[in-house]
Amino acid sequence: MRVEIDESSAAPVYAGLLKAHEEVLAGRFQRDSTAPRALYGDESVTAWSLVSLGVPASEARTWGKINFGELRGEWLTTAKDLAVVCLNPEHPSFVSRNLTRSTRKPQQPATVGRYVAAIRDYHAVARWGGYPASLADWEPDDYEEALVTLERAGAISADRLENLERVPRLLHSLREVIPGAPGRALWASPRLSPFADRLGDRGQRDELKTAPVEPKVYYALLDAALAYVTVFATDIIECIGVASRYKERPSRSAGEPVRSRAARFDAYFTRPTTRIPMHRIPAADASDDVWLSAINWQMVAVQALGEVRSSAYIVASFPAGRARRALALSLARQGRHEIGGLFAPNARLEGRRVPWASGLSPNRLAVEIRMLRSACYIVIAALTMMRDSEVQELRRGCLTSYMGTPAVRSELIKGEDQRPSMHWWISEPVADAVRVLEKISTHPTHLFASSMGGAHNGVGIAANLSLAVFRKRINATIDQTGLAPIPEGHVAPHMLRRTMALLTERERGGQLAARHQLKHAYRASRSNSLTGAYTAQSDIWAGELHERQVEADARDILDELALAPTNRPVGPGASRVKTALRGSGVVLDRKAKARLLAQDFPDLRIGTANVCLGDRSLAACLTVEEREGSVEVRPTACDPTRCANSVLLPRQEPMWLAEEASVASMLAEPRLSPHARASLKSRMEELKMMTRHVK
Structure with missing residues (x-):
């Protein structure tokens, strides 16, 4: 039976689990001893x-x-x-x-x-x-x-x-x-x-919901972040030092006389070396209003007075202000101008002739500091598999070593009231990012801090927003920086973690390393299933990872053939490999040759007994109809002696020679049945097709 709820009846039908004066978190570890304790409360506590x-x-x-x-x-x-x-x-x-x-x-x-x-x-x-x-x-x-x-x-x-x-x-x-x-x-x-x-499938807990970042997005994002950390950071940090030398505006009681300020402005505008700082350079035939709006008046005041001060001394409508605006406009139109005015960057990407930015002003510096901080976050989150909460708990002096390997130390937040201090292994780019953060962070303890957000005392950043702003600005400044644009596609901190786990799985001992970095080892009951879910392959990375594996196999083949002058491929498909190698030219390095070999044979794979070139049109393991369709080659049905895709490497030759010797010894046995002898002779002929070029 349905009835209307009577809101006037405030008394509960039953008493709650706790009394009004009892603490909700009684018995649970509470880190902040100064914070008020939450009480269960009565009806008035909502x-x-x-x-x-x-x-x-x-x-x-x-x-x-x-x-x-x-x-x-x-x-x-x-x-x-x-x-x-x-x-x-x-x-x-x-x-x-x-x-x-x-x-x-x-x-x-x-x-x-x-x-x-x-x-x-x-x-x-x-x-x-x-x-x-x-x-x-x-x-x-x-x-x-x-x-x-x-x-x-x-x-x-x-x-x-x-x-x-x-x-x-x-x-x-x-x-x-x-x-x-x-x-x-x-x-x-x-x-x-x-x-x-x-x-749909969201209600099921059998599979991990977190998707990896798309390959094209991941690589472009990481490349841009690394450029900021390893190249642009030098200029940004140096500019911070330049900006810090300008003292803050003094109090009114300590202010200098107006006449003295006017003299300093007059000296600035008459100095032969003065260049008017600009936000942008308008067209020569642009109106005076356009030119005036393009001048960085705050930076003009900084250069003229040597301190951070309001631009009202210039843009105000009183006669002296109008005169100064006219002088600045005249100098700018004469070509005596510069972008930024606070600092002229020198760093540039490899292959570029111009710096990554034409100039930095105080406002532009503030933007670039936030960009650099976001870049450091991306590098750390993408290359360590740390959670967002763990990255943002990094503190000054967190660089250390663990089991003889460089590492960072942070707090494990998820599911841990005590928040134990843990270690994550790192590579050199991550160490560089931490060192950069130690130089640009304004917080006394934490590396990630912002006056615009965070939980308290300016600690922490809005990671998702920072990632979105980073991509937007990278794409808006590609002409200046020389970076590649970052394609559209969802990116979140937990997706960076998932992507790196997926890539780590393919390395030797990858899942053990991933379990340590993901910190699933501390949730023993589900550590294997959780780690396996994070490192599981994804459809959106299948093509990329396949290409990487083919290139790795191609490099492996080239390395083995280069070990000795007599090393050469043999087998039905050997001539095709030799043609591809000759066609690549001797002027190319090993990496370029491997890339070309992988392009010629995009489905190449190295097996135990032979190498399969993966060409479906010649595969003996497929029927004619399957070759014309999209059916992949079947390694388990391979006939290495007859398939035009089959190639032997020097490391695989001993296996075939050993089998040939074994068959020869069995054929020498006089008591063989006719059927067995015929079968062995047939196998010997197949083996000789492979080994005749080996001996």
Whole structure:
């Protein structure tokens, strides 16, 4: 039976798990001893602040806030009970209760906040449409109708949909702990829920959701970031030093006389070496207004007075200001101008004749500092597999070594209240990025800090926004910097982590290294499956990785043939390899030859007994119809002695010679049956086809 919710009745049907004065996080480790403790509260308490857990540097200022909003009565009590059980399953008040396995580990405030938001959604629907007054009385049909009602109000994101499905199931699993939870079974899994059609595969936990960055995006992004860290950083850091020499504007009481300032301006405009700093250079026939708007007035004041000061002394409308504007305009139109004015960069990319920027002004410097910081973030996140939270907890002096290998030290945040200090192995570009950050960071302890964001005290950056701004500016300045544009495609910190894990898998010992870097070893129950999911191959990288493998095999072939002058390929396809090698020319280096060989044979692969050139049109393992189609060659059905794709390398020759000797010894046996002797003779003929050029 459906009834309207009576909002005037504020008293809950049952008492909550905790008393109003009890702490929500009692018994749980709380890092910030100065932060206020969250209390369960009565009906008047509709929000909790959990900042005592310690706000990670990667999180926003709103982290740790759980808002119960308009929930009242039993709905509020149910939401609070669910929140406290998920946040603190070892709370002294109910630690002995029968909790499900999924709730035995404390969950993050953001996750619990989404659960509460789902209850608020159901409460709003119940108020609109007259559903059962208690969530405990809802049927599966009620949830389905509620979802339809919510969809009418606006689009529902995939994450929100997942929580709308998960919360009723989670409440039912906690029915022995939370009195207001549904007592009757709803659905056993997302596949059986009313949300199944809308969820699709998202509700399943069998596969990792995180997709890697597309290859073309990944390489362009990383190349741009490395250019900033290894090339542009030198100019940016030097410009920071130049800017720091200009003192801040003095107080009014200590200000110099107006007459003295006027004299300094007059000296500046009459100096023969003066060049007017510009934001851009307008066309020669542009109007005076266009030229005036292109002049960097703040930088004019800096050059004239030697300090950071308002440009009002120049742009103001009083007579002296108008006269100074006229002088600046005259000098600029005469060609006595420069871009920026604070610093002239010298660094340039290899092969470029001009620097990466024509000039830096204070405003441009601030932009480039943010770009350099974002570049350092990309290099570290992409090449270490660190989580966003772990990257942003890097501090000054974090460079160290671990097991004799260069490493960085940071805090493990995810799922760890104690946040232990851990090590991540690094390469030289990552070490360079850390050193750059130590020079440009304005925070006394953390490497990533911004006055515009972060959790507290300017610590942390908005990583997703920084990545988007970095790509946008790279693409807007390619003519100046000489960098390649970064294609469109989604990029997020966790995707960089996933991409590097995928690439590491192909290296020797890759999964062990990935498990250490991903820090799955500390979640032992799922470490193998998690690491395997992160390092699993992806369709969008299949072509790229195949090309890399073919080039590696081509280099391997060239290396082996170069070991001795007598080394040469043999077999039915040997002549094609020799032709390709001769065609590449001796003037090319090993890498270029390998690339050309890989282009001639894009499906080349090295096997145990032979090399397959992978040409489908000549493959003996395929039928005529299969050769004309798109069927790949079948290595397991290979006949090396007859296929035109088959080639022997010197390392594979001993195997064939050994088999030939073995067959010869068996043929010498006088007691062989006619059938066995005929079979061995046939095999000997095949072997001689391969070995006749070896001996």
